[in-house]
Amino acid sequence: MTALLEVEDLKVAYGKIEAVKGISFSVEAGQIVTLIGTNGAGKTTTLRTLSGLLKPSGGRIVFDGKPLQGVGAHKIVAMGLAHSPEGRRIFPRLTIAENLKLGAFLRKDAAGIDSDIKRAYELFPILGERSKQAAGTLSGGEQQMLAMGRALMSRPKLLMLDEPSMGLSPIMMQKIMATIAELKSQGTTILLVEQNAQAALSLADQGHVMEVGKVVLSGTGQDLLVDESVRKAYLGED
Ligand SMILES: Nc1ncnc2c1ncn2[C@@H]1O[C@H](COP(=O)(O)OP(=O)(O)OP(=O)(O)O)[C@@H](O)[C@H]1O
Numbered sequence: 001m002t003a004l005l006e007v008e009d010l011k012v013a014y015g016k017i018e019a020v021k022g023i024s025f026s027v028e029a030g031q032i033v034t035l036i037g038t039n040g041a042g043k044t045t046t047l048r049t050l051s052g053l054l055k056p057s058g059g060r061i062v063f064d065g066k067p068l069q070g071v072g073a074h075k076i077v078a079m080g081l082a083h084s085p086e087g088r089r090i091f092p093r094l095t096i097a098e099n100l101k102l103g104a105f106l107r108k109d110a111a112g113i114d115s116d117i118k119r120a121y122e123l124f125p126i127l128g129e130r131s132k133q134a135a136g137t138l139s140g141g142e143q144q145m146l147a148m149g150r151a152l153m154s155r156p157k158l159l160m161l162d163e164p165s166m167g168l169s170p171i172m173m174q175k176i177m178a179t180i181a182e183l184k185s186q187g188t189t190i191l192l193v194e195q196n197a198q199a200a201l202s203l204a205d206q207g208h209v210m211e212v213g214k215v216v217l218s219g220t221g222q223d224l225l226v227d228e229s230v231r232k233a234y235l236g237e238d
């Protein structure tokens with residue numbers, strides 16, 4: 001069986017600086033796969049390239065059996081790859097409902113969109129309670145819920161989350177992680193980028209550790225959680 005996402009020897013450069021230096025990994029349907037690593041490792045660059053926002057300088061990306069080479073960002077969303085970006089990027093002056101509708105910008109099925117908005121409100125009740133409020137009035141954690149809800153509005157086959165726990169209180173972080181587990185149990189495939197290695201590896205089927213543009217270690221979430229070098233570098237143990 002081929003994986004839902006196959007990344008092979010992917011390279012991405014900003015001008016002369018190569019930020020991603022030939023990484024390979026795959027995501028099987030139904031899995032949670034996590035990319036962890038320190039600041040500047042190239043995690044966000046990788047997700048932005050998968051979304052079609054950056055052009056690779058080398059390698060191959062195959063999503064759902066089709067190469068993504070030269071495919072535009074809108075088309076990639078239509079193919080089923082959604083991205084909840086680092087820093088959330090919600091539209092603060094628009095209402096919560098309007099932000100969610102923007103996630104469905106490629107869809108024309110009004111009834112389906114309405115039922116998916118209801119589903120987002122089931123997943124995140126606070127969004128339903130505040131649906132007519134400006135999104136900028138939400139707390140950081142609530143804005144993260146909105147960013148995830150918005151990404152789900154394109155009914156993705158693969159949901160990419162870039163640092164969903166960033167800046168959140170421990171309780172809010174737990175809530176977001178529990179929601180990620182719930183989405184998986186509902187059949188959503190997830191590529192999760194996290195600084196919080198403990199939380200990400202606890203949820204992940206597979207994990208890859210990135211350092212300065214390379215994957216330096218790969219394994220199951222459980223394997224990496226008990227790996228000595230991972231524990232020292234990312235889980236704060238000496
Ligand atoms: N627009 C840009 N122009 C030039 N260099 C960039 C740009 N964006 C990122 N970089 C560089 O590329 C490298 C990888 O950055 P990237 O944002 O992908 O890392 P990251 O793993 O997501 O880090 P963090 O955990 O801090 O979010 C870094 O050295 C960064 O400075």
Ligand SMILES: [Mg+2]
Binds near residue numbers: 043044045
């Ligand atoms: Mg990043």
